[in-house]
Amino acid sequence: MADVPSMEALEALLRRLPGIGPRSAQRICYDLLVRKRNLLPQLAAALERAHAAVRFCERCNNLSEAPLCSICRGEQRDHSVLCIVESPADLRAIEATGVFSGDFFVLMGHLSPLDGVGPEALHLDRLSQRLAETGLQEVIFATNPTLEGEATAQFLAELVPAGITISRIAHGVPVGGELEYVDRGTLGRAMHGRRLLDE
Known part of the structure; x- marks a missing residue:
């Protein structure tokens, strides 16, 4: 008009x-x-x-109105397990299943060279600080089951210090799908059925 x-x-x-x-x-x-x-x-x-x-949580990069989000402030969280997701919507979808009680890190995207998204866009400095914290025993990659999500998980796995178990959520999530649109039951099974990244 x-x-x-x-x-x-x-x-x-x-x-x-x-x-x-x-x-x-x-x-x-x-x-x-x-x-x-x-x-x-x-x-x-x-x-x-x-x-x-709204800002980014100083520890996990989630959206928050305080320096630390409510998940990072939670006293009942299992700080020995870290789940890495692409977006706050993915974090929220996993939280809604009620089956994961560890910590999160939000990348705010995935590697996509064709779109000009390289490693510098994934807040690797903040992720490296989190990976260096003592007591961390497992890192779960819950990136989307797309080519970009898989490439991102493989790339980031190289940053995980030796001695820490690396796993990937199970592929009960449809290939090409996005976590925020997957039903709770499927996403819950995917979290329970995660596998080691090198399998």
């Missing part, structure tokens, strides 16, 4: 979000501007608050 540039700008921003194409962006704009106008100020305020308050 050439005569409504502010709506076009909003649609363009919405299209940059995952899973929202041109038609979905247009429908969301119409819905917000016609039927749910009262949500616009609340949505804008919530986005501003999140932008100002």
